[in-house]
Amino acid sequence: MISVSPRSAMLGPVLMALLGCAAKPSKPDATMNASSDAANPLLAPWTGPWGGVPPFGRFKVSDLKPALQAAMDESLAEIDRIAADPAQPSFDNTIAAMDRAGHSLDRVGAIYGVYTSTMDDAPVQAIESEMEPKLAAFSDRITQNSRLFARIDAVYASRSGLSLTPEQQRLLWLRYTRFVRAGAKLDDAAKARLSELNQQLAVLYTKFRQNVLEEEGTQLILLESEADLAGLSPSQRDAAAAAAAAQGKAGKWAILNTRSSVDPFLTWSTRRDLREKVWRMFTMRGDNGDAHDNKQIITEILKLRAQRAKLLGYPTHAHWQLEDTMAKTPERAVALLEAVWKPAVARVHEEVADMQAIADREKAGIRIAPWDYHFYAEKVRKAKYDLDENDVKPYLQLEKLREAMFWVAGQLFGLRFAQITDGSIPVYHPDVRVWEVTDAQGKHVGLWYFDPYARPGKNSGAWMNEYRPQSRLEGEIPVIVSNNANFVKGKPGEPILISWDDARTLFHEFGHALHGLTSNVTYPSLAGTSVPRDYVEFPSQLLERWLSTRAVLDRFALHFQTGQPIPAKLVEKIARTETFNQGYITVEYLASALVDMKLHLAGETPIDPRAFERDTLAALGMPSELVMRHRTPHFSHIFAGDGYSAGYYSYLWSDTLSADAYEAFLEAAGPYDQVVAKRLRDNVFSVGNTIDPADGYRAFRGRDPGIAALMRRRGFPVPAGGTVPAKKATVQ
């Protein structure tokens, strides 16, 4: 997961790109603007080494709200000054000026992002509830500033005569396109209509999300007796008992309507009747014909989105969403999804055959149904791979793996990490540690903060957060990034042992961090991870691959008691399970991605979500033994906001690139080939959004990406053409 700049989470990618993200001492006039600033430590420029560091420990949580308000006011004033500049619009006084604006908000936003994601207690939540709508309104005020857009438009119109660098051309195009996409070219009546559509949509998104939350939060299957618990482990029983008690049903057991509660039950419960009940509850979220049914809301959202796309001059919502992505058109995204669909479905049929064979051998007397998939897949896994998680864990020590990531960063990019232990860099919590990152010549590159342990008020999962992007526009500004996770803190001196999946996630998030740390651009709004949605997971997914390299395992996967490296036999077992159940994983994902795209290509025709989903899946040939990972009535990625609408394909797009890119190393001298590593750094990691990602990828790989590597990675047959994929399977 990535939480790029905290401000991007806060204001959305449009605004992040509008304002730029670099932090630098505010201009004196800007600081004088807000009268109460002097007293608010969050508004002061960051002090300390390397362009200043976040002032953790030097402010109160209650400073956040007034600081955000003052910083927004200051940003608007800066934007107004750019818009009102009496000089002719130029690249420097308009486009570059926007990247030089908004630094106070960058700084306050960085702190706000850290607190809302890792220190989110009741007082912070209260600030969040109050400030989020204000931040959204702030964003509208910038995109609807017609004097500002007139200047951007003028610079864009004269671009061919401006002798701009390629990076400047890209920045100009992005700014112009994003304003146009947000409606800047519309007349006043159309702008008002757009605003109305956006507000109606915002209301529907909230309703959609609340309906899903309501059904997930209140529905449950109650297990009444010992017989209902058959197959569950002691820890599952304890969790179910605690869940029931929390719902006022002490003495019984509850399976809640969430994935983390449902999936383990479907995997282990031997009670097929209860598995079916639980499965039906989970797959029917938002589709029960009651007060929380989302179908009518979906019809309405799709209609309004289609109207908005038309108003903005695009054939469909999907075309609008994909314009500034790497895929560029919905057709190309669909082509990738469809190229993988058939082999993935074929694999599902094989997986089902394996499961059916076990069921028949056990004389279960059943045909595999969707509520049997997890249960029998687990039996297949045991029979075929014989891999026990508990055999792997003793070799995966959190701190050794951190050292492994540093070592990989050194091998690939020449980076070095030195922990700062003298207390000179303040942190927001005692568990947070900081490292200075330098390059092969010993030059300062940036700071890496590490916040590894779970605690109340911290988001679940793992993510990367960029406190300050690299830039050179106003002098060298070094990058500051953090990696965040939720490991359970051990006893002092005892190593923390983690799972293989968690180790992979650690490398994934570190890949995002390296994307930020290796950034080498001029304009802060183009730095590091500020790339299109279907490209941003590529560097991070790619870095995961170095975890399983022999060089890493031999040096760092050491038994916590004996110090011996992980045995080769165990590594082979892990490698073999990488393709296990990939039919299921791929098809449940693809079904969701294809329905998402087709819903948003359908235009203004009123859509009955249930009929549309049924007919689309039937036309695709969806196997009857599984369902979409997210059925339409609870598909929050696409209906709780614009975020991943017509964008769920992005995960596969990025994965196609990462699989193809890793093979560039294998085709050369291996994972540590220095020539390929340099190409990767020069054309992918360091360039941020300064070039079209398709061009960057081509420069790295020497050709467009193909799907052959992805197919091999997932254990599917490779389409005709071998390593050079057939033309229609090319992603580009």
Ligand SMILES: [Zn+2]
């Ligand atoms: Zn990620």
